Amino acid sequence: MTKLLVCIDGSAYADNICANAAWAAKNMDAEIDLLHVLRRHSDYEAPSSDHTGSIGLGTRSDLLEELTKVDEERARLDQEKGRIILQHGKKVLQDAGVKKVNLLHRRGSLVEALQELESSVDMIFIGKRGEHADTDSEFLGANLEKTARAIHRPLFIVSSVVRPVKRFLIAYDGKDNVRKAVDFIAANPLLKGLEGHLLTAESRHEINTDDTESRLKEAGFDIKITHEKNSHPDEAIAHYVSEHNIDLLITGAYSHSRVRSILLGSTTASLIKSCKVPLLLFR
Numbered sequence: 143m144t145k146l147l148v149c150i151d152g153s154a155y156a157d158n159i160c161a162n163a164a165w166a167a168k169n170m171d172a173e174i175d176l177l178h179v180l181r182r183h184s185d186y187e188a189p190s191s192d193h194t195g196s197i198g199l200g201t202r203s204d205l206l207e208e209l210t211k212v213d214e215e216r217a218r219l220d221q222e223k224g225r226i227i228l229q230h231g232k233k234v235l236q237d238a239g240v241k242k243v244n245l246l247h248r249r250g251s252l253v254e255a256l257q258e259l260e261s262s263v264d265m266i267f268i269g270k271r272g273e274h275a276d277t278d279s280e281f282l283g284a285n286l287e288k289t290a291r292a293i294h295r296p297l298f299i300v301s302s303v304v305r306p307v308k309r310f311l312i313a314y315d316g317k318d319n320v321r322k323a324v325d326f327i328a329a330n331p332l333l334k335g336l337e338g339h340l341l342t343a344e345s346r347h348e349i350n351t352d353d354t355e356s357r358l359k360e361a362g363f364d365i366k367i368t369h370e371k372n373s374h375p376d377e378a379i380a381h382y383v384s385e386h387n388i389d390l391l392i393t394g395a396y397s398h399s400r401v402r403s404i405l406l407g408s409t410t411a412s413l414i415k416s417c418k419v420p421l422l423l424f425r
Contacts, residue, residue: 144172147263147295149252150231151178152223155269159300160231162420163267164238165307166298169332173242175263176231178224180249181217221247253288260295267298270414287411290395290423296326297395297423299414307420309337310390312365313379313413316342316349319394323424324354327392328361338365339386343378376412383417395423 148163150156167174228245235243248255256266268289290297310333314320327333338358342349348369358365372378383391395410414421 144170145175145263146170146172146265146267147175147177147256147259148231148235148267149177149179149256149269150227151269152227153269153271155271155300155302156227156231157234158302158304159267159269160234161238161304162298162300164235164240166265166267166332167235167240168238169334170264170330172264173244174235174240175244175246175259176228176235177246177248177255177259178228178231179252179255180220180224180247252285253292256289256293260293263295265296265298266293267300269300270302286414290410290425294425296323297425299421299423301418301420303418305389307333307336307389309339309386309388310392311339311341311379311383311386311388313375313391313393314340314342314349314351314354315344315375315394316351317394319424320392321354323392323394323422324357326424327363328357333390334362338363339368339382339388340365341368341370341379341382343370343372343375376409376416379413380416383419388419390420390422391417392422393424395425 146163146167148159150159163174166172224247228247232243232245246259248258260266266289268286270286286299290299312320312323312327314324340351340354340358342351348371351367351369355365355367368382370378370382379391379393382388391413393410393413410423
């Protein structure tokens with residue numbers, strides 16, 4: 143059976159993630175693994191270095207003992223918080239019509255948990271920002287970029303706004319990762335019956351989309367193809383999303399190395415920040 147892995151925390155995106163995942167689960171007849179990742183045990187431990195200065199030995203021991211108790215209590219409360227988050231997410235999914243929801247607790251790194259679980263799922267859902275992210279910041283959450291670079295399953299990135307998905311756009315550059323996206327769309331019921339768009343935005347030469355158009359047409363899609371010359375493809379794509387009321391953007395993810403992205407900028411990161419709709423990324 144098709145399975146979706148849905149990652150939630152205490153952020154404002156949690157209900158939106160569940161709403162988008164429920165829509166996908168119903169279209170794909172999928173069950174959902176709902177995942178919450180706790181911090182490592184070591185994150186709660188009292189610091190090993192002694193900064194208590196001239197405090198007496200007995201007082202220092204008492205203080206460290208009290209700090210240890212505080213850390214243990216914080217860990218217990220975090221675990222209880224995680225349980226509440228998962229139960230709430232399960233209720234949201236079930237209320238939206240998802241038939242089977244499995245609850246998963248993990249401790250440690252989100253990326254490591256996803257790498258462990260991704261072989262057993264067909265798609266992964268995550269919010270644009272995590273629980274402790276600054277929603278006004280221009281920077282994306284560290285977990286999002288690490289996840290997008292590390293996993294190889296389709297990654298559905300949920301935005302702060304949820305609306306029915308009626309129109310989708312494929313940002314097409316002819317590379318392997320976006321061809322993977324086309325194969326997924328053609329073979330999967332997720333987007334069947336929706337209005338489809340495909341945009342190429344390159345500064346030098348027009349990308350041939352004949353094979354892609356034929357592939358999608360054979361799968362039952364009537365795709366509107368647009369070719370645009372633009373030296374800033376991220377801006378062209380974001381403008382198209384806004385002008386055509388696109389509800390879901392589909393694109394390849396991080397085709398350059400991290401170092402090159404730092405030097406030249408990343409189209410993927412720019413699109414995640416500028417587009418106010420969900421993105422479906424493929425590596």
